[in-house]
Amino acid sequence: MQTPGSGRGEGALISRVMNDIRDRIERRALNNGSRLPSIRAQATAMGVSKSTVVEAYERLVAEGLIEARRGSGFFVSDRLPPFNIAETGPRIERDIDPVWVTRQSLDAGSDTLKPGCGWLPDSWMPDHDIRRGLRALARKPLAPLTSYGTPQGLPALRQLLARRICERGISASPAQLMLTESSTQAIDLLCRFLLEPGATVLVDDPCYFSLQAMLRAHRVNIVSVPYTPNGPDLSAFEQCLVHHRPRLYITNAAPHNPTGAALTFDTAHRVLRLAEQHDLTIIEDDVFADFETIPTPRLAALDGLQQVIHIGSFSKTLSASVRVGYIAARADWLEGLVDLKLATAFESGHFSAELLLMLLSNGTYRKHMEAVRRRLAEATAQTLGNVRKLGMTPWLEPSGGMFLWVALPPELDAAAIAQQAIKQDVLIAPGNVFSLSQSAGRFMRFNVAQSLEPRIYEVLGKIMQQQLG
Numbered sequence: 001m002q003t004p005g006s007g008r009g010e011g012a013l014i015s016r017v018m019n020d021i022r023d024r025i026e027r028r029a030l031n032n033g034s035r036l037p038s039i040r041a042q043a044t045a046m047g048v049s050k051s052t053v054v055e056a057y058e059r060l061v062a063e064g065l066i067e068a069r070r071g072s073g074f075f076v077s078d079r080l081p082p083f084n085i086a087e088t089g090p091r092i093e094r095d096i097d098p099v100w101v102t103r104q105s106l107d108a109g110s111d112t113l114k115p116g117c118g119w120l121p122d123s124w125m126p127d128h129d130i131r132r133g134l135r136a137l138a139r140k141p142l143a144p145l146t147s148y149g150t151p152q153g154l155p156a157l158r159q160l161l162a163r164r165i166c167e168r169g170i171s172a173s174p175a176q177l178m179l180t181e182s183s184t185q186a187i188d189l190l191c192r193f194l195l196e197p198g199a200t201v202l203v204d205d206p207c208y209f210s211l212q213a214m215l216r217a218h219r220v221n222i223v224s225v226p227y228t229p230n231g232p233d234l235s236a237f238e239q240c241l242v243h244h245r246p247r248l249y250i251t252n253a254a255p256h257n258p259t260g261a262a263l264t265f266d267t268a269h270r271v272l273r274l275a276e277q278h279d280l281t282i283i284e285d286d287v288f289a290d291f292e293t294i295p296t297p298r299l300a301a302l303d304g305l306q307q308v309i310h311i312g313s314f315s316k317t318l319s320a321s322v323r324v325g326y327i328a329a330r331a332d333w334l335e336g337l338v339d340l341k342l343a344t345a346f347e348s349g350h351f352s353a354e355l356l357l358m359l360l361s362n363g364t365y366r367k368h369m370e371a372v373r374r375r376l377a378e379a380t381a382q383t384l385g386n387v388r389k390l391g392m393t394p395w396l397e398p399s400g401g402m403f404l405w406v407a408l409p410p411e412l413d414a415a416a417i418a419q420q421a422i423k424q425d426v427l428i429a430p431g432n433v434f435s436l437s438q439s440a441g442r443f444m445r446f447n448v449a450q451s452l453e454p455r456i457y458e459v460l461g462k463i464m465q466q467q468l469g
Contacts, residue, residue: 013048017056020046025065025076028219029198036066036074115451116418116429116444118208118257119316120402124375124449126359126368130319133358137351149350151338153179153326157357161326164360168289169301170310172328178337179348180325183287183313184210187250190283190309190327191218193340194248202246202280204232206405206434206443208257211250224436227259229396231267234274241278249275253286254296255401258434258445262296262399272299275307286312287325290369291376293400305330314356317369323349324356376402379448386457387446390464395443404446405431412467414444420463426456 024030036042039057043050057074060066066074152158158174165172180186195201197219203211205224215222223244226233232251240246254262275282284299289312300310305328313325325348327337341348359365379402384394387406395405408414414430421428431443 010052013052014056014059017042017046017048017053018060021056021060022065027198027216027221030076032076032078034076035072036076038073112425112427113450113453113456114427115446115456116427117447117450118429119320119447120372120449124372125319126364129359129364129368130322130355133355133364137355137358147350148347149179149353151342152334153177153348154350154353154357157324157353157360158326160357160360162328165286165300165310165312165328168286168295168298170298170305170328171301172305172310173331176305176328176331176334178327178329178334178341179353180311180313180327180341181323181345181348181352182315182325183285183311184214184325185345185348186311186313186325186327187211187283187285188214188218189337189340189344190311191215191220191248192344193333193337194281195220199248200244200246202237202240202244202249203436204251204256205437206258206431206440207250207436208252209429209433212436215250222436227256227261229259229261231261231263232271234267234270237271238274241274241280245278246280248281248283250283250285251299253284253289253298254292255288255398255403257288258403258429259395259405260398260401260403261396263299265297265302268297268299268302272303272307280307282308284308284310286310287316288401290317291373291401293373293377300328309333314365317372318356318359318365322352322355324352373400376400376449379452380404383446383448383451386451390457390461392444402447402449404448404451406444406446408442408444408464409468410442412464413441415441416467417444417460417463420466421459424459426459428460 021030021036030036036057037045039050039053042053046053057066057068061068061074065077067077068074155174158177158179161177162172162174180189191201191214195218198221200221200223201215203215203222203224204227206227207224212222221244223240223246225237225240256262271282274280282299282303286298298310300308309330310328311325313323315323315325329337356365377400380398383404384397387394387404391409393407395407398404408417414428415432418428418430429445429447431440431445432438434440434443434445
């Protein structure tokens with residue numbers, strides 16, 4: 001057994017101290033010019049000798065990451081490189097880094113098949129109806145072609161959205177709604193509104209990968225709770241609240257991304273009781289609401305918008321270019337949220353809001369989504385059959401939505417398959433992209449709407465055979 005002062009063991013301890021400081025700096029828990037813990041404090045905190053900390057600090061000084069000031073201690077360098085989201089996550093292969101997967105999805109050419117992306121095919125979207133709506137809107141004498149909208153968002157659209165979410169049991173007046181460009185912007189604004197750097201945020205495991213990247217950009221600590229077919233694992237959820245004291249929990253309403261699961265009433269009630277006991281605020285992202293075929297519980301409906309903030313958008317259902325989202329929250333929070341929106345984004349797309357209002361009001365959107373739900377049901381059945389033929393096992397059969405969470409045979413790794421598949425122009429979403437704990441190495445998320453081409457399964461089948469030997 002090696003002692004702290006011996007060869008390889010000492011080197012490992014020095015590296016551990018260095019990595020601890022690097023991690024704090026990357027997360028901005030230590031900012032430019034911040035004083036590092038004293039040598040004694042760092043040694044005590046990490047259970048190492050003071051000489052180990054001295055050596056670690058000296059090496060970080062040599063790297064230019066920190067600097068020594070005589071008589072004052074060690075400080076984070078004032079000349080740090082710009083913040084890089086990709087460097088703040090787990091040390092994983094770049095091919096399964098969440099930001100990289102997003103860029104691959106958006107940069108891929110038209111010849112690339114995208115069963116791993118998170119949106120509907122262009123051919124499924126109401127292109128003709130959007131063009132017709134744009135022409136009609138442009139002919140209006142007071143068309144919003146050049147002007148700013150009101151800070152809180154188009155009043156007529158907020159009134160219509162209040163009626164729509166009321167159908168899900170969520171009671172909110174138009175005054176409790178604020179329009180945004182998307183649910184992504186909504187979460188970004190809410191994180192600015194509710195969090196300080198270093199705060200702790202709870203997410204599902206697995207959860208949609210762009211959320212992890214955004215939270216790292218906010219420089220918060222992220223902890224995760226396992227997600228089950230009925231919602232978050234309640235025992236783990238309570239333990240996270242007790243041990244980590246998160247300020248915020250961010251989750252999907254059904255259909256859950258990436259699993260396709262739906263929250264049950266029993267789980268929802270228990271989550272809300274625990275949230276109240278531990279002063280936890282919940283953001284419920286309902287971006288996939290209109291894909292749902294069978295209504296399921298909404299936390300915001302059961303809570304009455306006290307502990308829960310409800311958000312949504314139309315980017316996934318209508319158009320990624322006609323960007324309109326919304327926040328429904330407590331009335332006493334709206335003024336602060338509007339001020340923050342003005343300070344950071346100023347406007348949220350007055351023209352897009354007018355266009356969405358038209359498409360919602362004239363029945364275009366309702367007819368479009370009826371057709372989408374029918375097509376998704378057919379695509380889900382077809383994708384289920386195809387993945388089972390390859391020896392994959394669906395985690396559950398979703399009742400709606402576009403995502404299928406699938407387990408590979410035990411011998412296979414989804415990331416390795418994804419790395420090979422992209423070389424053959426097939427973009428796969430491996431499970432660990434969605435898993436903060438990196439416990440989903442055997443899983444893949446299939447977008448059933450993007451998974452209808454036979455070549456996808458030909459490529460996957462060959463790669464799986466090669467890896468199985």
